[in-house]
Every structure is written in structure tokens, then in C-alpha cells.
Amino acid sequence: MITITVNGKAVEIEGEMSVERLLDTVEVPPNYLAVELNSDVVPREDYSAVTVHAGDEVEVVTLVGGG
């Protein structure tokens, strides 16, 4: 198991994995999301190629109501 930070919270995952596999834990359609890995946006086309390592900081965001 490795520990990463997702949206500010420490999360344990099985091991290093792709962003795509990490997002399999999420129910919302992937095109409602954007992902940032260590402060850089990960384009959706790269989800399968980009790997999350121990200690990485991941942000997963969506759109909400706002003005």
C-alpha cells in the first residue's frame, strides 16, 4: 500500500497505478472531471499513461453552481 493525497486528504491505495485506474473509484462520468497531479493538469487523453506515486498530491475537481 502507498499513501497519496487526494483533494487534501490522505488516501491509501494498493500501489502505484494510473490516473485512469485511480478514477475507477469515482462514480461520476470522467468528462465531468479534471485531474491535477502535483499542481499540473493531467489531460484526459493521458489518464492511462500517467502513474500516481507515493506522496503525490492529486486534485480531482468538477463544476458546481457559482456566480
Added chain:
Amino acid sequence: MSIASDQDPTATDVDQPALRVGHHTLGSRLIVGTGRYDTMEQMRDSLQASGADCVTVAVRREKLYERGGQNILDFIDLDRYTLLPNTAGCYTAADAIRAAKLGREILRTLGNPGSDWVKLEVLGDSKTLLPDPAETVTACRELTAEGFQVLCYTSDCPVTAQRLKQAGAASVMPAGSPIGSGQGLLNPNNLRIILEYLKEDDPDYPVIIDAGVGTASDVSQAFELGGDAVLLNTAIAHARDPVRMATAMRHAAIAGRNAFLAGRIPKRLYGTASSPSEGVISTRPYGSQASS
């Protein structure tokens, strides 16, 4: 209740060139926010009643492990509306830039035309929600360099407005009064100065009045001053009847814009009669004073 804009015979838009902001062309001159509604259905119906074709949305962390809620994108017709992602709630240029890039990525994957612009909001004070001018200018410059068309929320300070235009803003959006305060346009003179300065030698430069609207007359006033568009949220979302208020805002925008284009008469100290002075049935000379 839903009041469809296309069913209202009084909803004739103004005969004028469409508003251009950056690469975008807006049919309606109202831009509305999507926050603070009681329900998603109420938001959807209010957006429709407002007649807006551009709506702004915020970027927030997804609640990954406690889901079950609705997603706003299921209630916004992406074929009808151009989304305008915003950086609301950010207090530094760095955070605002991150939010802008994340918003762009979501809109890109959705195929929405709004992926190339952003409403930049960098706050400086959590109580008044007034912007941080230095951070806003920094973020505006960097986002413009990154290829964004930046619509900049700012205060009604004319100097800051000029700095933002110089920093590359596609539109400067001065506040009428603090966000969500409903106080209307507190300093119309400053807004006039901003409009004069930013449009000098550049009359088509879009200036959008953003924030502080309380009711329909505030919207009309913003257009009568010469504002190109109005962005508002809470005045609709927190009205007792949001759909009806959205309808009122649509009419107010049309009325105010028409009044601006038509040209108001100058204010005079004394009355000037609308009826002819000839042929009045009176023994008293028409122009005589009451005391004579």
C-alpha cells in the same frame, strides 16, 4: 413554473450588433450565475427565463468518496449555453490560475466552446468579497499569456480597471457593489469613468457590470450607464420567486440597453410642457408664474 423566453411576445431583443467578448459572441447581454439555488430544477428554469446564453460555473473539489448528489452539468443544456468557468473563492493568483486551467480541461473534454475563456476572480477580503487588485492583475497577465480570454472581476476603481485592460483582459467587469450584497450600483460615477477610460479610442471594448445587483432596476441602470452586459447570480437565485425575477432581469436588460441606445434627455431644473402652449382654454397666460 417555467416562463419560456420564446413564448413571451414582449421579449424582443434590441436591434443592435451582438456583443463580442474575446472570440465569443453573445446574443443576450445577461450572463447569469448558477449558484445558490434551492434546487437544480429551479436553477435550470431560471436560466431559461433569464434568456441568457452564457452561464458561469465554479470549479470545486469533487466529493469522491461520499457521492450520490446531483451534478450541475445534468441540468445545463451544453448545446444551448456557453459555460464561463470562474475562479470564485480563490485568494491568490496561483490558485486562480490552477482553477482556470482545471475549468478549461473540463470544458475541453465536454466540447463546450467556453473552454478558452475564464471569469477571473481573486478575492482579497472574505468579509466584503472585494477583489485583490495586485493578485488579479498578476493572474490576468499570466492567464492571457496562457491563451485564455480573461474576463476580470474587479472593484469599481478606474485605475485598477485600466491596469487590467493593459494586462490583456478581454473584458473588465467592475462590481456595482459587493458580491451578493444586493446593494445595486453604489458608485455610478466610478462606473462612468471606467466606461469612459476603457472605451476611449476603443468603443467596442466590452465592460460588464458584475456583482451587487439587487433587483431589475439595477440591471437597467447598468445598461443606461453604458455597460455592455451584466453578470448576476444571487438577485435571481435568492428572490422569493427566482423564475419570475429571471424574467424581470431579462426585460430590465432589454429596457436599459434600449434606453442607452435611444439616448436619454438631459435633466433640467424646471419643467418643460409636453402639450402645446397655443390654444389653452384659460384666462391665465400659459407661461405666467403661480405668484403673479
